[in-house]
Structures are given as C-alpha cells and as structure tokens.
Amino acid sequence: MTATPDTPEAPRRPRWNRARARALPPWSLLAAGALAGGLLGGGYGLARPPAxxxxxxxxxxxxxxxxxxxxxxxxxxxxxxxxxxxxxxxxxxxxxxxxxxxxxxxxxxxxxxxxxxxxxxxxxxxxxxxxxxxxxxxxxxxxxxxxxxxxxxxxxxxxRAVKPAEPSSAPPAVTGLVGASAGGLLGGLVLLVRPRRPQVETGRPAAVPGPALAADTHGRL
CATH class of the missing domain: 3.30.70.1130 (EIF_2_alpha)
Structure with missing residues (x-):
C-alpha cells in the first residue's frame, strides 16, 4: 500500500490573507495610505536640499x-x-x-x-x-x-536682487502633508475598486403556499 504524500499547506495562506484583508475596516486603507504618503513626503522634504x-x-x-x-x-x-x-x-x-x-x-x-x-x-x-x-x-x-x-x-x-534670507522650497512639513493627502486619495481609490464581500444568505425557508392559493391554482388547471 503506497503512502499518500502530505498535502502542502502553502496554498492555503493566500486564501487566508485575502480573507483577512477583506475583513479589515474600510478606514484602514485610508489611514495606511495617508501614513505611507506622509512618511514618503516628509522624507523627500528632508532629503532634498533647500532652494x-x-x-x-x-x-x-x-x-x-x-x-x-x-x-x-x-x-x-x-x-x-x-x-x-x-x-x-x-x-x-x-x-x-x-x-x-x-x-x-x-x-x-x-x-x-x-x-x-x-x-x-x-x-x-x-x-x-x-x-x-x-x-x-x-x-x-x-x-x-x-x-x-x-x-x-x-x-x-x-x-536689484538681494540675497534671500529663507529658502523658497517647501519645508518637510508641507511635503509631508501633500504626501499624506496623495496617499489618502490613493487609499480611497483602492477602496473603491477592491472586491466587495459576498453577502451571506440567512437561510430563511421558502414560503409555502397556503391551502386557498393551492386550491385556486388547482382549479385553474
């Protein structure tokens, strides 16, 4: 009698991840997009030299x-x-x-x-x-x-042009706000296009026609 190979559990993980992602509240995508955009925008403002x-x-x-x-x-x-x-x-x-x-x-x-x-x-x-x-x-x-x-x-x-005292480029706080706005907008777009949850049927039993309706139907036949 040949032994059956063990079934790998790896294919089950993507299904669980997708199910978990669908179970997240809608505002989590907006918050994650705004946070990521704010970090990227603020980092860009810090790394870019002032102008x-x-x-x-x-x-x-x-x-x-x-x-x-x-x-x-x-x-x-x-x-x-x-x-x-x-x-x-x-x-x-x-x-x-x-x-x-x-x-x-x-x-x-x-x-x-x-x-x-x-x-x-x-x-x-x-x-x-x-x-x-x-x-x-x-x-x-x-x-x-x-x-x-x-x-x-x-x-x-x-x-004549004089030596400017302050840079004209946007500070990191402003670039961070712009990045957060763009990230929140991107998160909202993902929220609109993501698949919706399938609605679970309540299992309510089908209505059974009453005696009067059944007799009327039989008389028409």
Missing part, C-alpha cells in the same frame, strides 16, 4: 521718439529674450556659471499692464541666486541699450 530664489526687476522706458504703449510692447519682447543665448552668454561672465545653468534656473515674467520684466533665479545657494538674477538683468539692459536706436526704448534697472 533659494531671488528676483531682479527692469523697466522699459520710452525715449522722445516713442510712447508708453511701445515701451509696454517691448517689455513683453524683452521678457522672452532674457532667457535666450544672446543674453545668457553675457550673463554667464558676471554670474560665474555656465549658460546651461542659467537657462535651467532663471525664469522671467512680464505684466500686461506695466512695462516691467521680473527676472527670478533659483539656486541651492542664496548668494548665487541673487548673483544670477542680477547678471541676467545687467546683460538684458546692455542688450536693450545696443538696440535703442532701433526700438527707441531703453531698459533701466528698477530693483
């Missing part, structure tokens, strides 16, 4: 042969030219960084109501952020000076 931002401002001034409307239009144009190689090539000499660094970390913004261009630089060093913003502003004003005979508009430095 500092500094802004310089230049204003377009019309000459005797121009008007304020032309100055406003050229301010919009100079806002787009400020991040081009023609301007950044001169700015890299005063900033002491390559053109690629300026192109990736300098942004400009203009206003539809005022002939002003804001130049914002971001860096891991507060002093370098101010130097880059001032270097681009200086290069842009010199570029506008060379074209003043054609545009009849000149750029003047309105405000």
């Amino acid at each position: 500092y931002s500094a802004s310089a401002y230049v204003v377009a001034v019309p000459t005797e042969k121009s008007d304020p409307a032309s100055a406003l239009g050229f301010a919009q144009a100079y806002g787009r030219v400020a991040t081009q190689v023609a301007v950044l090539g001169d700015a890299q000499v005063w900033a002491g960084v390559p053109v690629r660094t300026l192109r990736e970390n300098v942004q400009t913004a203009t206003s539809p109501d005022a002939p002003m261009v804001s130049i914002t630089a971001t860096s891991a060093r507060a002093d370098l952020a101010a130097d880059m913003a001032n270097a681009v502003a200086r290069a842009l004003t010199r570029h506008a000076e060379d074209a003043r005979g054609t545009t009849h508009v000149e750029l003047e430095l309105f405000a």
Whole structure:
C-alpha cells in the first residue's frame, strides 16, 4: 500500500490573507495610505536640499521718439529674450556659471499692464541666486541699450536682487502633508475598486403556499 504524500499547506495562506484583508475596516486603507504618503513626503522634504530664489526687476522706458504703449510692447519682447543665448552668454561672465545653468534656473515674467520684466533665479545657494538674477538683468539692459536706436526704448534697472534670507522650497512639513493627502486619495481609490464581500444568505425557508392559493391554482388547471 503506497503512502499518500502530505498535502502542502502553502496554498492555503493566500486564501487566508485575502480573507483577512477583506475583513479589515474600510478606514484602514485610508489611514495606511495617508501614513505611507506622509512618511514618503516628509522624507523627500528632508532629503532634498533647500532652494533659494531671488528676483531682479527692469523697466522699459520710452525715449522722445516713442510712447508708453511701445515701451509696454517691448517689455513683453524683452521678457522672452532674457532667457535666450544672446543674453545668457553675457550673463554667464558676471554670474560665474555656465549658460546651461542659467537657462535651467532663471525664469522671467512680464505684466500686461506695466512695462516691467521680473527676472527670478533659483539656486541651492542664496548668494548665487541673487548673483544670477542680477547678471541676467545687467546683460538684458546692455542688450536693450545696443538696440535703442532701433526700438527707441531703453531698459533701466528698477530693483536689484538681494540675497534671500529663507529658502523658497517647501519645508518637510508641507511635503509631508501633500504626501499624506496623495496617499489618502490613493487609499480611497483602492477602496473603491477592491472586491466587495459576498453577502451571506440567512437561510430563511421558502414560503409555502397556503391551502386557498393551492386550491385556486388547482382549479385553474
């Protein structure tokens, strides 16, 4: 008589785990997602180096042969030219960084109501952020000076960039809150798509037709 091999118990564990997961309360997925997201967001905020931002401002001034409307239009144009190689090539000499660094970390913004261009630089060093913003502003004003005979508009430095005292990047507390919100949202989505529990039948006996209903049915037949 041959001995039957023992049945392994490993396949039973996934079933037990699935059953246990289904038995968890719905709020546990939300809590677990929020906790995991908060830890990841806070860790990212601690591991990421702080970033500092500094802004310089230049204003377009019309000459005797121009008007304020032309100055406003050229301010919009100079806002787009400020991040081009023609301007950044001169700015890299005063900033002491390559053109690629300026192109990736300098942004400009203009206003539809005022002939002003804001130049914002971001860096891991507060002093370098101010130097880059001032270097681009200086290069842009010199570029506008060379074209003043054609545009009849000149750029003047309105405000220099100063060394920022505090970083502009979000602190770990804020990144942790953002991560917790995203984790809670992900947990809610998992809660919506997870399979529902099968409803257990109560085992109530089927209703037996009464004598009157049975007689009526028999008479119709």
